[in-house]
Amino acid sequence: MYLMDTAYGSAPLPVWERPEPQPRAAPVPLSRAKIAATAIRLADDHGLDGLSVRKIAKALGVGPMRLYDYVANKSELLDLMVDAVYAEIAEADQPAEWRATVLAIVHRTRAAALDHEWFADLLGARPRLGPHALAVGEATAAALSQAPGVRGIDDLQRALSVLSAFLTGALRAEVTERRTARSTGTDVTAWQTSLGPYLTRMLDTGRYPTVARLVVEGAHLDAEETFHHNLTTVLDGITRDPRR
Structure with missing residues (x-):
């Protein structure tokens, strides 16, 4: 040993x-x-x-x-598996501009999680420290450190924490929906349709006006559009220069 x-x-x-x-x-x-x-x-x-x-x-x-x-042990096996997936994420060339780099890395992470759904289960908690995971972490941190609103190590730590929390939550939600659709044989559209009459009756009571607006007026984007929109919103918030 x-x-x-x-x-x-x-x-x-x-x-x-x-x-x-x-x-x-x-x-x-x-x-x-x-x-x-x-x-x-x-x-x-x-x-x-x-x-x-x-x-x-x-x-x-x-x-x-x-x-x-x-x-x-199995923990070491999972470490090797996760780092092999991070190798897929790290292998592409990085754009020169910081924002494009972060967007590219996060979208590649999503693609990897959809190819290997178990990967989403292992995100979060303590960081993975394999060589490829560290390479992805270095590329992400180096890019974010160049953002206008990131003025020091404390800002960088907070930005990375928020980005990680968004990514983990978004990927787990999307993977959970895919698994649910497979196990039930009903995708989200069919599920919404089946509950449509009930939801209409509940909204007609007038007790849920904001929910009604969301259902009737809200944009119904697909998973990829939703992910990108929410990612850019988060990125705008955590990197905004407070002096502007």
Whole structure:
């Protein structure tokens, strides 16, 4: 076991810093990248609840215990999977202008979450610190630091926190709706139609005038339009120069 000294005592080295095990004379060669790619395919098909070391090993054609030479536990496996998705987000060229960079990164993050719905379940809470996640974080922070209203490290921290909260909430809501549509066989339009008569009766009581305005007069945008509109609104707010 590779250990490092911390303020709280010895702890295992992160999976990113541990060397790969020496190659074995075995029919199936393994690597952390191969294990992560297989786990991602299984999670894409069956979700995180359907993911286990035994299932990954079976898909790879090896014994389950062999995987523990590469990852110590499921938490490390999830770290590898998440960072592989961040590699997809980080691989594209970044625009030169700060706002275009942030918009591009956030839209690529949404695209990745829709390709790998389980990814949205793992956003939020403590940050992911794999090399590709750090690269995306660096590109985002560097771009935001150039915004007119971000005048110091405190402003930058707040801007990143708000952007992260928006992104996590928006992606989880969109992924939840997709899952609900699949599990019920009813998309949001059909659901709204089925409840239309009831909602009309409730709004006709006059007790919910603001909700009625939202339903009748509000714009009904698709998911991508809604995401982009809300993203730009958030970005306008957190980067507005208060001196203007």
